Amino acid sequence: MTTPPPLPSSVHVLTCDNPSPMTLEGTNTYLIGEPDAEDVVVVDPGPVGHADHVRHIMKAAAGRAVAQILVTHRHSDHLGAAKLLSSMTGAEVRGLDPDVCLPGGEGTVLPLVDGEQIGVGRSTVAVLHTPGHTSDSVCFWLPEAHAMITGDTVLGRGTTMLDFPDGTLTDYLGSLEMLSGYQDAMLLPAHGPLHEELGPVVRAYLDHRQERLDQAQSLLAEHGSLTAEQLGQLMYGDKTGLNQTVITRIAAAQLDHLTRTR
Numbered sequence: 001m002t003t004p005p006p007l008p009s010s011v012h013v014l015t016c017d018n019p020s021p022m023t024l025e026g027t028n029t030y031l032i033g034e035p036d037a038e039d040v041v042v043v044d045p046g047p048v049g050h051a052d053h054v055r056h057i058m059k060a061a062a063g064r065a066v067a068q069i070l071v072t073h074r075h076s077d078h079l080g081a082a083k084l085l086s087s088m089t090g091a092e093v094r095g096l097d098p099d100v101c102l103p104g105g106e107g108t109v110l111p112l113v114d115g116e117q118i119g120v121g122r123s124t125v126a127v128l129h130t131p132g133h134t135s136d137s138v139c140f141w142l143p144e145a146h147a148m149i150t151g152d153t154v155l156g157r158g159t160t161m162l163d164f165p166d167g168t169l170t171d172y173l174g175s176l177e178m179l180s181g182y183q184d185a186m187l188l189p190a191h192g193p194l195h196e197e198l199g200p201v202v203r204a205y206l207d208h209r210q211e212r213l214d215q216a217q218s219l220l221a222e223h224g225s226l227t228a229e230q231l232g233q234l235m236y237g238d239k240t241g242l243n244q245t246v247i248t249r250i251a252a253a254q255l256d257h258l259t260r261t262r
Contacts, residue, residue, distance in 0.1 A: 004193055005186060008186075009034060010033060010034045010123045010145050011030060011147060012031040012060050013030055013194070014056050015027070015028050015029075016028075016046040016081075017053065018047050022077075023077055024157060024158070024191040024192045025191070025192065026191070027046045027190060027191065028188070029046050030042070030043040031043075033064060033120045033121050035062070037064055037122070038065060039066070039067035039120050040064045040065070040067065040120065041118060041125055042061075042068075043072065043125075043140060043149055045071075045081040045085045046081045047080035048076065048080030048081055050081060053081065054085050054088065057085060065089070066090075066091040067120060068093075068118065068120075069092065069093045070093075070118075071095040072095075072139070072140070072150075072151025072152065073096075073133065073134045073136050073151055074095060078151065079093075079095070079100055082100075086102050089104070090104045092109040094109060094111060096127075096129060096138050098111045100136075112138060113127065114127060122144065123145070124143055125142060126141040126143065127140065128140070128178070128179075130150075130153045131167065132162060132167050132168065132174075132175045134167045137167070139179065141182070145186070147186035147188050149188045149189075150187060150190065151189075152190050152191065154201055154205060155191050156189040156191060156192025157192035159205060168253065168260075169209070169253040170261065173209060176202050180199060180202045180203065180206070182199070184198075185197070185198045213258065216231060216235065216254045216255070219234050219235065228248050228249075228252035229248045232247035232248045
């Protein structure tokens with residue numbers, strides 16, 4: 001087993017006990033803030049039904065107030081526990097999608113905005129809109145820690161699924177290209193192990209997607225017009241553990257991208 005890289009002092013990670021083929025070891029929750037800061041920001045508090053994980057978050061805050069609860073996107077394994085944590089701390093919940101936002105008390109809460117910078121003590125959390133996995137996916141750049149929280153846009157192991165048609169491959173490739181500019185940043189994914197450098201993982205993602213697109217183009221040239229179901233079956237057959245619905249969705253995202261870029 002590879003030893004995880006040491007975390008900056010302003011970052012603390014907790015892995016929820018919700019393992020599955022999609023969540024890997026579980027959802028990684030991040031607390032951002034120096035140990036001597038008054039406040040912390042919590043990113044991706046995890047799924048509903050895991051009160052122990054929320055208690056672990058509170059313990060890791062170690063007396064610091066939870067200023068904001070941020071979510072990388074609206075999927076329930078990231079967002080589900082936000083309401084409980086908000087009720088315990090009074091912190092507002094914020095994501096790019098207004099529908100995931102919750103006020104910590106009275107009044108309204110503003111959704112996240114691309115390029116927004118959130119200060120927490122001596123740390124900064126910068127919002128980067130990275131659509132593709134979902135249309136509302138964001139990453140959080142931590143300049144002082146030189147680290148990137150990637151949500152499901154880049155995982156610590158394996159490749160991510162696109163929630164097509166909400167998340168498109170065209171958007172996703174653009175997001176990966178943008179993230180490739182943070183070559184030596186530490187990778188802090190929502191699932192799977194941490195990595196010392198983001199760049200090599202992003203490059204592997206881009207190469208993998210291009211290989212699949214090349215394969216799709218070759219099959220289309222050979223067979224002519226294909227439905228997403230037909231293309232998925234030709235590309236993946238019965239050799240993958242994915243079900244046919246997922247395979248068809250993957251192929252549909254590839255066809256959509258090829259149509260957009262034709």
